[in-house]
Amino acid sequence: MKGLLRAALLVVVAGILLELFFVLRIAAAAVIDPQSTTFQRSEAWRIATEKDPSTPLRTGKLRWRQQWVPYERISDNLKRAVIASEDDGFVNHEGVDWEALEKAWEKNAKAEEQAARRANRPSATSQLRPAPAPKVVGGSTITQQLAKNLLLSGERTLLRKGQEFVLTMTLEATLSKRRILEIYLNSVEWGDGVFGAEAAAQHYWHKPASQLSAYEAARLAVMLPRPKYFETRSQSGYLASRAQLIVGRMRSAELP
Structure with missing residues:
Protein backbone atom coordinates (compact mmCIF):
# COMPACT_ATOMS: atom_id res chain seq x y z
CA MET A 1 0.00 0.00 0.00
CA LYS A 2 2.80 2.39 0.92
CA GLY A 3 4.50 1.60 -2.37
CA LEU A 4 1.36 2.59 -4.29
CA LEU A 5 1.02 5.83 -2.36
CA ARG A 6 4.68 6.63 -2.94
CA ALA A 7 4.29 5.97 -6.68
CA ALA A 8 1.16 8.12 -6.83
CA LEU A 9 2.96 10.93 -5.02
CA LEU A 10 5.87 10.74 -7.45
CA VAL A 11 3.46 10.98 -10.39
CA VAL A 12 1.80 14.05 -8.86
CA VAL A 13 5.15 15.72 -8.16
CA ALA A 14 6.36 14.94 -11.69
CA GLY A 15 3.16 16.45 -13.09
CA ILE A 16 3.59 19.61 -11.04
CA LEU A 17 7.23 19.95 -12.10
CA LEU A 18 6.25 19.48 -15.75
CA GLU A 19 3.60 22.19 -15.50
CA LEU A 20 6.12 24.49 -13.81
CA PHE A 21 8.57 23.84 -16.65
CA PHE A 22 5.89 24.77 -19.19
CA VAL A 23 5.02 27.97 -17.34
CA LEU A 24 8.68 28.98 -17.13
CA ARG A 25 9.17 28.29 -20.85
CA ILE A 26 6.19 30.47 -21.70
CA ALA A 27 7.30 33.23 -19.33
CA ALA A 28 10.78 33.20 -20.88
CA ALA A 29 9.22 33.48 -24.34
CA ALA A 30 7.97 36.94 -23.40
CA VAL A 31 11.53 38.27 -23.69
CA ILE A 32 13.58 35.49 -25.31
CA ASP A 33 12.98 34.37 -28.90
CA PRO A 34 12.44 30.57 -28.85
CA GLN A 35 15.16 28.97 -30.94
CA SER A 36 13.19 25.77 -31.51
CA THR A 37 9.91 24.09 -30.64
CA THR A 38 9.09 20.54 -29.59
CA PHE A 39 7.53 19.91 -32.99
CA GLN A 40 10.60 21.25 -34.82
CA ARG A 41 12.93 19.04 -32.82
CA SER A 42 10.80 15.97 -33.57
CA GLU A 43 10.81 16.89 -37.27
CA ALA A 44 14.59 17.38 -37.22
CA TRP A 45 14.97 13.89 -35.80
CA ARG A 46 12.61 12.44 -38.40
CA ILE A 47 14.39 14.13 -41.30
CA ALA A 48 17.84 13.16 -40.01
CA THR A 49 16.97 9.49 -39.47
CA GLU A 50 14.52 8.69 -42.28
CA LYS A 51 15.71 6.38 -45.01
CA ASP A 52 16.59 7.82 -48.40
CA PRO A 53 14.57 5.77 -50.97
CA SER A 54 17.33 6.05 -53.58
CA THR A 55 19.94 4.66 -51.16
CA PRO A 56 18.16 2.30 -48.73
CA LEU A 57 21.21 1.75 -46.57
CA ARG A 58 21.76 5.44 -45.89
CA THR A 59 19.72 7.85 -43.82
CA GLY A 60 18.42 11.14 -45.18
CA LYS A 61 20.29 14.41 -44.92
CA LEU A 62 19.07 17.12 -42.57
CA ARG A 63 17.18 19.66 -44.69
CA TRP A 64 16.44 22.68 -42.55
CA ARG A 65 15.46 26.30 -43.14
CA GLN A 66 14.60 28.77 -40.41
CA GLN A 67 15.56 32.34 -39.60
CA TRP A 68 13.97 34.38 -36.84
CA VAL A 69 12.82 37.85 -37.89
CA PRO A 70 11.15 40.42 -35.61
CA TYR A 71 7.46 41.26 -35.93
CA GLU A 72 8.20 44.50 -37.82
CA ARG A 73 10.09 42.61 -40.55
CA ILE A 74 7.17 40.33 -41.37
CA SER A 75 4.82 41.72 -44.01
CA ASP A 76 1.44 42.85 -42.70
CA ASN A 77 0.07 41.00 -45.71
CA LEU A 78 1.24 37.70 -44.24
CA LYS A 79 -0.08 38.54 -40.78
CA ARG A 80 -3.50 39.42 -42.20
CA ALA A 81 -3.53 36.38 -44.50
CA VAL A 82 -2.73 33.94 -41.68
CA ILE A 83 -5.36 35.47 -39.41
CA ALA A 84 -7.96 35.47 -42.20
CA SER A 85 -7.19 31.85 -43.08
CA GLU A 86 -6.50 30.27 -39.71
CA ASP A 87 -8.18 32.33 -36.98
CA ASP A 88 -10.23 35.37 -37.95
CA GLY A 89 -11.19 36.06 -34.33
CA PHE A 90 -7.59 35.97 -33.07
CA VAL A 91 -7.43 39.45 -31.52
CA ASN A 92 -10.79 39.07 -29.74
CA HIS A 93 -10.93 35.56 -28.28
CA GLU A 94 -9.15 34.41 -25.12
CA GLY A 95 -7.29 31.54 -26.74
CA VAL A 96 -10.12 29.20 -27.72
CA ASP A 97 -12.78 29.98 -30.32
CA GLY A 139 -11.05 24.28 -34.97
CA SER A 140 -7.77 25.26 -33.34
CA THR A 141 -6.87 28.92 -32.90
CA ILE A 142 -3.43 30.36 -33.58
CA THR A 143 -2.73 30.27 -29.83
CA GLN A 144 -3.73 26.61 -29.60
CA GLN A 145 -1.53 25.73 -32.55
CA LEU A 146 1.39 27.55 -30.92
CA ALA A 147 0.81 25.76 -27.61
CA LYS A 148 0.84 22.39 -29.36
CA ASN A 149 3.90 23.06 -31.53
CA LEU A 150 5.94 24.90 -28.91
CA LEU A 151 5.65 22.46 -26.04
CA LEU A 152 3.72 19.29 -26.85
CA SER A 153 4.08 16.11 -28.86
CA GLY A 154 2.02 15.32 -31.93
CA GLU A 155 0.01 12.50 -30.33
CA ARG A 156 -3.79 12.80 -30.38
CA THR A 157 -5.16 11.90 -26.96
CA LEU A 158 -7.65 13.49 -24.60
CA LEU A 159 -4.87 14.04 -22.05
CA ARG A 160 -2.73 15.90 -24.59
CA LYS A 161 -5.72 17.94 -25.76
CA GLY A 162 -6.46 18.91 -22.15
CA GLN A 163 -2.83 19.95 -21.69
CA GLU A 164 -3.11 22.01 -24.88
CA PHE A 165 -6.05 23.95 -23.45
CA VAL A 166 -4.15 24.67 -20.22
CA LEU A 167 -1.08 25.89 -22.12
CA THR A 168 -3.26 27.97 -24.43
CA MET A 169 -4.75 29.83 -21.47
CA THR A 170 -1.25 30.27 -20.00
CA LEU A 171 0.03 31.73 -23.28
CA GLU A 172 -2.88 34.16 -23.45
CA ALA A 173 -2.41 35.22 -19.82
CA THR A 174 1.37 35.65 -20.12
CA LEU A 175 2.05 36.95 -23.62
CA SER A 176 0.50 39.72 -25.70
CA LYS A 177 -1.41 38.85 -28.87
CA ARG A 178 1.36 40.53 -30.85
CA ARG A 179 4.03 38.32 -29.25
CA ILE A 180 1.96 35.16 -29.74
CA LEU A 181 1.59 35.95 -33.44
CA GLU A 182 5.29 36.82 -33.74
CA ILE A 183 6.39 33.48 -32.25
CA TYR A 184 3.82 31.57 -34.29
CA LEU A 185 4.90 33.10 -37.60
CA ASN A 186 8.56 32.42 -36.82
CA SER A 187 8.07 28.77 -35.86
CA VAL A 188 5.15 27.34 -37.85
CA GLU A 189 5.89 24.65 -40.45
CA TRP A 190 5.68 25.66 -44.14
CA GLY A 191 7.14 22.55 -45.77
CA ASP A 192 9.49 19.66 -45.17
CA GLY A 193 12.18 21.25 -42.99
CA VAL A 194 10.89 24.77 -43.73
CA PHE A 195 9.93 26.73 -40.60
CA GLY A 196 8.95 30.33 -40.09
CA ALA A 197 7.89 33.21 -42.32
CA GLU A 198 11.37 34.19 -43.51
CA ALA A 199 12.33 30.67 -44.57
CA ALA A 200 8.95 30.19 -46.30
CA ALA A 201 9.20 33.50 -48.18
CA GLN A 202 12.71 32.68 -49.38
CA HIS A 203 11.84 29.05 -50.22
CA TYR A 204 8.68 29.73 -52.24
CA TRP A 205 9.03 33.33 -53.46
CA HIS A 206 12.81 34.01 -53.25
CA LYS A 207 12.31 37.23 -51.29
CA PRO A 208 12.28 38.31 -47.62
CA ALA A 209 9.12 37.98 -45.55
CA SER A 210 8.90 41.78 -45.32
CA GLN A 211 8.27 42.07 -49.08
CA LEU A 212 5.47 39.54 -49.59
CA SER A 213 2.55 40.76 -51.67
CA ALA A 214 -1.06 40.09 -50.69
CA TYR A 215 -1.41 37.15 -53.07
CA GLU A 216 1.98 35.63 -52.14
CA ALA A 217 1.06 35.88 -48.45
CA ALA A 218 -2.34 34.32 -49.08
CA ARG A 219 -0.75 31.36 -50.90
CA LEU A 220 1.49 30.73 -47.89
CA ALA A 221 -1.41 31.03 -45.46
CA VAL A 222 -3.51 28.51 -47.37
CA MET A 223 -0.66 25.98 -47.10
CA LEU A 224 -0.61 25.97 -43.30
CA PRO A 225 -3.05 23.13 -42.56
CA ARG A 226 -1.10 20.75 -44.86
CA PRO A 227 2.28 22.33 -45.67
CA LYS A 228 4.10 19.17 -46.78
CA TYR A 229 1.19 18.21 -49.05
CA PHE A 230 0.98 21.60 -50.77
CA GLU A 231 4.77 21.94 -51.04
CA THR A 232 4.68 19.20 -53.68
CA ARG A 233 1.52 20.58 -55.34
CA SER A 234 2.41 24.21 -55.98
CA GLN A 235 0.23 24.28 -59.13
CA SER A 236 -2.87 23.07 -57.27
CA GLY A 237 -6.05 24.72 -58.49
CA TYR A 238 -7.43 24.61 -54.97
CA LEU A 239 -4.39 26.49 -53.68
CA ALA A 240 -4.86 29.28 -56.23
CA SER A 241 -8.63 29.66 -55.77
CA ARG A 242 -8.44 29.51 -51.99
CA ALA A 243 -5.65 32.12 -52.00
CA GLN A 244 -7.84 34.49 -54.02
CA LEU A 245 -10.60 34.03 -51.44
CA ILE A 246 -8.19 34.82 -48.59
CA VAL A 247 -6.98 37.97 -50.39
CA GLY A 248 -10.56 39.22 -50.34
CA ARG A 249 -10.89 38.51 -46.62
CA MET A 250 -7.57 40.09 -45.64
CA ARG A 251 -8.96 43.63 -45.56
CA SER A 252 -11.13 42.80 -42.58
CA ALA A 253 -8.43 40.88 -40.69
CA GLU A 254 -7.55 42.78 -37.51
CA LEU A 255 -3.89 42.87 -36.45
CA PRO A 256 -2.70 42.96 -32.82
Missing part, protein backbone atom coordinates in the same frame (compact mmCIF):
# COMPACT_ATOMS: atom_id res chain seq x y z
CA TRP A 98 -15.61 27.86 -28.93
CA GLU A 99 -17.94 28.62 -31.82
CA ALA A 100 -15.38 27.49 -34.41
CA LEU A 101 -14.62 24.41 -32.31
CA GLU A 102 -18.30 23.48 -32.17
CA LYS A 103 -18.65 23.88 -35.94
CA ALA A 104 -15.57 21.70 -36.47
CA TRP A 105 -17.04 18.95 -34.27
CA GLU A 106 -20.30 19.08 -36.23
CA LYS A 107 -18.52 18.89 -39.61
CA ASN A 108 -16.33 16.00 -38.46
CA ALA A 109 -19.34 14.09 -37.09
CA LYS A 110 -21.19 14.62 -40.36
CA ALA A 111 -18.17 13.48 -42.41
CA GLU A 112 -17.80 10.34 -40.29
CA GLU A 113 -21.53 9.59 -40.67
CA GLN A 114 -21.30 9.93 -44.47
CA ALA A 115 -18.21 7.71 -44.53
CA ALA A 116 -20.05 5.06 -42.50
CA ARG A 117 -22.98 5.14 -44.95
CA ARG A 118 -20.62 4.65 -47.91
CA ALA A 119 -18.96 1.74 -46.13
CA ASN A 120 -22.35 0.06 -45.61
CA ARG A 121 -23.22 0.41 -49.31
CA PRO A 122 -20.51 -1.64 -51.05
CA SER A 123 -20.19 -1.22 -54.81
CA ALA A 124 -18.05 -2.70 -57.54
CA THR A 125 -15.56 0.19 -57.34
CA SER A 126 -15.40 0.12 -53.55
CA GLN A 127 -14.32 -3.53 -53.68
CA LEU A 128 -11.39 -2.56 -55.89
CA ARG A 129 -10.49 0.65 -54.11
CA PRO A 130 -11.00 1.45 -50.40
CA ALA A 131 -13.18 4.43 -49.57
CA PRO A 132 -11.27 7.62 -48.69
CA ALA A 133 -11.05 8.52 -45.01
CA PRO A 134 -13.38 11.33 -43.92
CA LYS A 135 -11.77 14.76 -44.04
CA VAL A 136 -11.09 16.03 -40.52
CA VAL A 137 -11.71 19.74 -39.96
CA GLY A 138 -9.78 21.49 -37.21
Whole structure:
Protein backbone atom coordinates (compact mmCIF):
# COMPACT_ATOMS: atom_id res chain seq x y z
CA MET A 1 0.00 0.00 0.00
CA LYS A 2 2.80 2.39 0.92
CA GLY A 3 4.50 1.60 -2.37
CA LEU A 4 1.36 2.59 -4.29
CA LEU A 5 1.02 5.83 -2.36
CA ARG A 6 4.68 6.63 -2.94
CA ALA A 7 4.29 5.97 -6.68
CA ALA A 8 1.16 8.12 -6.83
CA LEU A 9 2.96 10.93 -5.02
CA LEU A 10 5.87 10.74 -7.45
CA VAL A 11 3.46 10.98 -10.39
CA VAL A 12 1.80 14.05 -8.86
CA VAL A 13 5.15 15.72 -8.16
CA ALA A 14 6.36 14.94 -11.69
CA GLY A 15 3.16 16.45 -13.09
CA ILE A 16 3.59 19.61 -11.04
CA LEU A 17 7.23 19.95 -12.10
CA LEU A 18 6.25 19.48 -15.75
CA GLU A 19 3.60 22.19 -15.50
CA LEU A 20 6.12 24.49 -13.81
CA PHE A 21 8.57 23.84 -16.65
CA PHE A 22 5.89 24.77 -19.19
CA VAL A 23 5.02 27.97 -17.34
CA LEU A 24 8.68 28.98 -17.13
CA ARG A 25 9.17 28.29 -20.85
CA ILE A 26 6.19 30.47 -21.70
CA ALA A 27 7.30 33.23 -19.33
CA ALA A 28 10.78 33.20 -20.88
CA ALA A 29 9.22 33.48 -24.34
CA ALA A 30 7.97 36.94 -23.40
CA VAL A 31 11.53 38.27 -23.69
CA ILE A 32 13.58 35.49 -25.31
CA ASP A 33 12.98 34.37 -28.90
CA PRO A 34 12.44 30.57 -28.85
CA GLN A 35 15.16 28.97 -30.94
CA SER A 36 13.19 25.77 -31.51
CA THR A 37 9.91 24.09 -30.64
CA THR A 38 9.09 20.54 -29.59
CA PHE A 39 7.53 19.91 -32.99
CA GLN A 40 10.60 21.25 -34.82
CA ARG A 41 12.93 19.04 -32.82
CA SER A 42 10.80 15.97 -33.57
CA GLU A 43 10.81 16.89 -37.27
CA ALA A 44 14.59 17.38 -37.22
CA TRP A 45 14.97 13.89 -35.80
CA ARG A 46 12.61 12.44 -38.40
CA ILE A 47 14.39 14.13 -41.30
CA ALA A 48 17.84 13.16 -40.01
CA THR A 49 16.97 9.49 -39.47
CA GLU A 50 14.52 8.69 -42.28
CA LYS A 51 15.71 6.38 -45.01
CA ASP A 52 16.59 7.82 -48.40
CA PRO A 53 14.57 5.77 -50.97
CA SER A 54 17.33 6.05 -53.58
CA THR A 55 19.94 4.66 -51.16
CA PRO A 56 18.16 2.30 -48.73
CA LEU A 57 21.21 1.75 -46.57
CA ARG A 58 21.76 5.44 -45.89
CA THR A 59 19.72 7.85 -43.82
CA GLY A 60 18.42 11.14 -45.18
CA LYS A 61 20.29 14.41 -44.92
CA LEU A 62 19.07 17.12 -42.57
CA ARG A 63 17.18 19.66 -44.69
CA TRP A 64 16.44 22.68 -42.55
CA ARG A 65 15.46 26.30 -43.14
CA GLN A 66 14.60 28.77 -40.41
CA GLN A 67 15.56 32.34 -39.60
CA TRP A 68 13.97 34.38 -36.84
CA VAL A 69 12.82 37.85 -37.89
CA PRO A 70 11.15 40.42 -35.61
CA TYR A 71 7.46 41.26 -35.93
CA GLU A 72 8.20 44.50 -37.82
CA ARG A 73 10.09 42.61 -40.55
CA ILE A 74 7.17 40.33 -41.37
CA SER A 75 4.82 41.72 -44.01
CA ASP A 76 1.44 42.85 -42.70
CA ASN A 77 0.07 41.00 -45.71
CA LEU A 78 1.24 37.70 -44.24
CA LYS A 79 -0.08 38.54 -40.78
CA ARG A 80 -3.50 39.42 -42.20
CA ALA A 81 -3.53 36.38 -44.50
CA VAL A 82 -2.73 33.94 -41.68
CA ILE A 83 -5.36 35.47 -39.41
CA ALA A 84 -7.96 35.47 -42.20
CA SER A 85 -7.19 31.85 -43.08
CA GLU A 86 -6.50 30.27 -39.71
CA ASP A 87 -8.18 32.33 -36.98
CA ASP A 88 -10.23 35.37 -37.95
CA GLY A 89 -11.19 36.06 -34.33
CA PHE A 90 -7.59 35.97 -33.07
CA VAL A 91 -7.43 39.45 -31.52
CA ASN A 92 -10.79 39.07 -29.74
CA HIS A 93 -10.93 35.56 -28.28
CA GLU A 94 -9.15 34.41 -25.12
CA GLY A 95 -7.29 31.54 -26.74
CA VAL A 96 -10.12 29.20 -27.72
CA ASP A 97 -12.78 29.98 -30.32
CA TRP A 98 -15.61 27.86 -28.93
CA GLU A 99 -17.94 28.62 -31.82
CA ALA A 100 -15.38 27.49 -34.41
CA LEU A 101 -14.62 24.41 -32.31
CA GLU A 102 -18.30 23.48 -32.17
CA LYS A 103 -18.65 23.88 -35.94
CA ALA A 104 -15.57 21.70 -36.47
CA TRP A 105 -17.04 18.95 -34.27
CA GLU A 106 -20.30 19.08 -36.23
CA LYS A 107 -18.52 18.89 -39.61
CA ASN A 108 -16.33 16.00 -38.46
CA ALA A 109 -19.34 14.09 -37.09
CA LYS A 110 -21.19 14.62 -40.36
CA ALA A 111 -18.17 13.48 -42.41
CA GLU A 112 -17.80 10.34 -40.29
CA GLU A 113 -21.53 9.59 -40.67
CA GLN A 114 -21.30 9.93 -44.47
CA ALA A 115 -18.21 7.71 -44.53
CA ALA A 116 -20.05 5.06 -42.50
CA ARG A 117 -22.98 5.14 -44.95
CA ARG A 118 -20.62 4.65 -47.91
CA ALA A 119 -18.96 1.74 -46.13
CA ASN A 120 -22.35 0.06 -45.61
CA ARG A 121 -23.22 0.41 -49.31
CA PRO A 122 -20.51 -1.64 -51.05
CA SER A 123 -20.19 -1.22 -54.81
CA ALA A 124 -18.05 -2.70 -57.54
CA THR A 125 -15.56 0.19 -57.34
CA SER A 126 -15.40 0.12 -53.55
CA GLN A 127 -14.32 -3.53 -53.68
CA LEU A 128 -11.39 -2.56 -55.89
CA ARG A 129 -10.49 0.65 -54.11
CA PRO A 130 -11.00 1.45 -50.40
CA ALA A 131 -13.18 4.43 -49.57
CA PRO A 132 -11.27 7.62 -48.69
CA ALA A 133 -11.05 8.52 -45.01
CA PRO A 134 -13.38 11.33 -43.92
CA LYS A 135 -11.77 14.76 -44.04
CA VAL A 136 -11.09 16.03 -40.52
CA VAL A 137 -11.71 19.74 -39.96
CA GLY A 138 -9.78 21.49 -37.21
CA GLY A 139 -11.05 24.28 -34.97
CA SER A 140 -7.77 25.26 -33.34
CA THR A 141 -6.87 28.92 -32.90
CA ILE A 142 -3.43 30.36 -33.58
CA THR A 143 -2.73 30.27 -29.83
CA GLN A 144 -3.73 26.61 -29.60
CA GLN A 145 -1.53 25.73 -32.55
CA LEU A 146 1.39 27.55 -30.92
CA ALA A 147 0.81 25.76 -27.61
CA LYS A 148 0.84 22.39 -29.36
CA ASN A 149 3.90 23.06 -31.53
CA LEU A 150 5.94 24.90 -28.91
CA LEU A 151 5.65 22.46 -26.04
CA LEU A 152 3.72 19.29 -26.85
CA SER A 153 4.08 16.11 -28.86
CA GLY A 154 2.02 15.32 -31.93
CA GLU A 155 0.01 12.50 -30.33
CA ARG A 156 -3.79 12.80 -30.38
CA THR A 157 -5.16 11.90 -26.96
CA LEU A 158 -7.65 13.49 -24.60
CA LEU A 159 -4.87 14.04 -22.05
CA ARG A 160 -2.73 15.90 -24.59
CA LYS A 161 -5.72 17.94 -25.76
CA GLY A 162 -6.46 18.91 -22.15
CA GLN A 163 -2.83 19.95 -21.69
CA GLU A 164 -3.11 22.01 -24.88
CA PHE A 165 -6.05 23.95 -23.45
CA VAL A 166 -4.15 24.67 -20.22
CA LEU A 167 -1.08 25.89 -22.12
CA THR A 168 -3.26 27.97 -24.43
CA MET A 169 -4.75 29.83 -21.47
CA THR A 170 -1.25 30.27 -20.00
CA LEU A 171 0.03 31.73 -23.28
CA GLU A 172 -2.88 34.16 -23.45
CA ALA A 173 -2.41 35.22 -19.82
CA THR A 174 1.37 35.65 -20.12
CA LEU A 175 2.05 36.95 -23.62
CA SER A 176 0.50 39.72 -25.70
CA LYS A 177 -1.41 38.85 -28.87
CA ARG A 178 1.36 40.53 -30.85
CA ARG A 179 4.03 38.32 -29.25
CA ILE A 180 1.96 35.16 -29.74
CA LEU A 181 1.59 35.95 -33.44
CA GLU A 182 5.29 36.82 -33.74
CA ILE A 183 6.39 33.48 -32.25
CA TYR A 184 3.82 31.57 -34.29
CA LEU A 185 4.90 33.10 -37.60
CA ASN A 186 8.56 32.42 -36.82
CA SER A 187 8.07 28.77 -35.86
CA VAL A 188 5.15 27.34 -37.85
CA GLU A 189 5.89 24.65 -40.45
CA TRP A 190 5.68 25.66 -44.14
CA GLY A 191 7.14 22.55 -45.77
CA ASP A 192 9.49 19.66 -45.17
CA GLY A 193 12.18 21.25 -42.99
CA VAL A 194 10.89 24.77 -43.73
CA PHE A 195 9.93 26.73 -40.60
CA GLY A 196 8.95 30.33 -40.09
CA ALA A 197 7.89 33.21 -42.32
CA GLU A 198 11.37 34.19 -43.51
CA ALA A 199 12.33 30.67 -44.57
CA ALA A 200 8.95 30.19 -46.30
CA ALA A 201 9.20 33.50 -48.18
CA GLN A 202 12.71 32.68 -49.38
CA HIS A 203 11.84 29.05 -50.22
CA TYR A 204 8.68 29.73 -52.24
CA TRP A 205 9.03 33.33 -53.46
CA HIS A 206 12.81 34.01 -53.25
CA LYS A 207 12.31 37.23 -51.29
CA PRO A 208 12.28 38.31 -47.62
CA ALA A 209 9.12 37.98 -45.55
CA SER A 210 8.90 41.78 -45.32
CA GLN A 211 8.27 42.07 -49.08
CA LEU A 212 5.47 39.54 -49.59
CA SER A 213 2.55 40.76 -51.67
CA ALA A 214 -1.06 40.09 -50.69
CA TYR A 215 -1.41 37.15 -53.07
CA GLU A 216 1.98 35.63 -52.14
CA ALA A 217 1.06 35.88 -48.45
CA ALA A 218 -2.34 34.32 -49.08
CA ARG A 219 -0.75 31.36 -50.90
CA LEU A 220 1.49 30.73 -47.89
CA ALA A 221 -1.41 31.03 -45.46
CA VAL A 222 -3.51 28.51 -47.37
CA MET A 223 -0.66 25.98 -47.10
CA LEU A 224 -0.61 25.97 -43.30
CA PRO A 225 -3.05 23.13 -42.56
CA ARG A 226 -1.10 20.75 -44.86
CA PRO A 227 2.28 22.33 -45.67
CA LYS A 228 4.10 19.17 -46.78
CA TYR A 229 1.19 18.21 -49.05
CA PHE A 230 0.98 21.60 -50.77
CA GLU A 231 4.77 21.94 -51.04
CA THR A 232 4.68 19.20 -53.68
CA ARG A 233 1.52 20.58 -55.34
CA SER A 234 2.41 24.21 -55.98
CA GLN A 235 0.23 24.28 -59.13
CA SER A 236 -2.87 23.07 -57.27
CA GLY A 237 -6.05 24.72 -58.49
CA TYR A 238 -7.43 24.61 -54.97
CA LEU A 239 -4.39 26.49 -53.68
CA ALA A 240 -4.86 29.28 -56.23
CA SER A 241 -8.63 29.66 -55.77
CA ARG A 242 -8.44 29.51 -51.99
CA ALA A 243 -5.65 32.12 -52.00
CA GLN A 244 -7.84 34.49 -54.02
CA LEU A 245 -10.60 34.03 -51.44
CA ILE A 246 -8.19 34.82 -48.59
CA VAL A 247 -6.98 37.97 -50.39
CA GLY A 248 -10.56 39.22 -50.34
CA ARG A 249 -10.89 38.51 -46.62
CA MET A 250 -7.57 40.09 -45.64
CA ARG A 251 -8.96 43.63 -45.56
CA SER A 252 -11.13 42.80 -42.58
CA ALA A 253 -8.43 40.88 -40.69
CA GLU A 254 -7.55 42.78 -37.51
CA LEU A 255 -3.89 42.87 -36.45
CA PRO A 256 -2.70 42.96 -32.82
